[in-house]
Amino acid sequence: MTDTSPIVIVTGAAGNVGRALLTTLASRGDRIIAVDRQSSAMGDLLQPFGGTDRHLVLADLDLFDAAACEAAVKAGLARYGRIDGIAHTVGGFASAAAAEGGPDLWEQMYRLNVLTTLNIFRAALPPMRAAGRGSLVAIGAGAAVKAPSGLGAYAGAKSAVHRLVESFADELKADRIRVNAILPSIIDTPQNRAAMPNADHTAWVRPREIADAIAFLLAEDASGVTGAFIPVSGRV
Numbered sequence: 001m002t003d004t005s006p007i008v009i010v011t012g013a014a015g016n017v018g019r020a021l022l023t024t025l026a027s028r029g030d031r032i033i034a035v036d037r038q039s040s041a042m043g044d045l046l047q048p049f050g051g052t053d054r055h056l057v058l059a060d061l062d063l064f065d066a067a068a069c070e071a072a073v074k075a076g077l078a079r080y081g082r083i084d085g086i087a088h089t090v091g092g093f094a095s096a097a098a099a100e101g102g103p104d105l106w107e108q109m110y111r112l113n114v115l116t117t118l119n120i121f122r123a124a125l126p127p128m129r130a131a132g133r134g135s136l137v138a139i140g141a142g143a144a145v146k147a148p149s150g151l152g153a154y155a156g157a158k159s160a161v162h163r164l165v166e167s168f169a170d171e172l173k174a175d176r177i178r179v180n181a182i183l184p185s186i187i188d189t190p191q192n193r194a195a196m197p198n199a200d201h202t203a204w205v206r207p208r209e210i211a212d213a214i215a216f217l218l219a220e221d222a223s224g225v226t227g228a229f230i231p232v233s234g235r236v
Contacts, residue, residue, distance in 0.1 A: 006030045007080045008218055009072065011063060011120055012089035014038035016189040017139070019045055020211035021087055026055065028215070033076040033083075035061050056080075063090055063116040069123035077127055085135040085218040086124050090116045091158075098152030109157035117161055121168060125177070133176045137217045138165050139210075140181040142233055162229060169227035178226040180217045184210055185233035205234035 008025055012018040013034035022042065025032055026049035034042040039059035046055045056079050062068045076083050092112030096105055121136050128134030140162050147155035162181060169179040186192060188204040213232045216222055 003031070006084040006218070007033065007076065007082055008085040008087060009033040009035060009076060009083060009120070009124070010087045010089065011035045011116070012091075013045075014041040015089060016187065016191075016207045017089045017210050017214075020207035021089065021214055022046060024208070024211040024215045025087075025218070026050075030218075031055060031080060033058060033072065033079075035063075035072055037061075063119055064111055066119045066122065069119040072120075073123045073127065082131055083124050083127050083134070085137070086120055087137045087214050087218060088117050088120050089139055089214075091139055093154055095150045096153060097150055101153045106153045106156065109153045110160065113154075113157040114160045114164065117164060121164075121179075125172075128177050129175045134178070135218045135222070136168065136177065136179045137214050138179075138181040140165070140183045140229060142183045142185045142231060145183070165229070166227055173226065178217070178222070180222075180225060180228045180230065182210055182213050182217070183229050183231045183233070185231075185236040188234075203235040205232050205236070209234070 008030050010018055010021055010032055013022055014036035022032060022034060022045045026046060031054055033056045035058045036042055037060055039057050042057045058072050058075060061072055073083060092109060094105055117138050138161055141158035143151050143155045144158035144162055165179050165181045172179060184205055186204045188201055188206050193201055210232050213230055
């Protein structure tokens, strides 16, 4: 019998949100192309769900390189014959006053957040257009809706991600390719707890909650949703 379960590329699969998303997608039966630099971490997470017999692990992939993103898509096509969705969880955060953060910081935020999104989304378009369907999900930011002090470069880059999602969503409607974004607030991660030890961690959004929202947008249950920015902000 032909396996018709969805094929999803997850970038940043060994990160906090990526790990939660691997578990969410694999547990519902999706086949995953897991992309990150830490192959062992991804393999361990996927082992209870069929491991590399069912899923594909791609390590040391440079998402700044458009050709590398195209190679990842080609590897997925060679293995499964199609790509149904992209969940792009890679990004970067930095805090600096707008008057103090230099050009290097702004460029770093652009490359980590905007360029990686552009590269992996564009790489997936040819097979999705050929299939007449697909779902692309990015990680935006609540801070990009109204930038607080100290987050000019980060909020500026995430705002560019939002505009990219809007443009792609409008351009790809006729191809039946949906493009959406999740807007987290502060995510409850070990790194953020260490950076803000006195904060109320119980108010922060958990990686699993973000993963569940991404999984919804990837699924056919969200077939009517495109160009949406969904806040997943806990109680912050």
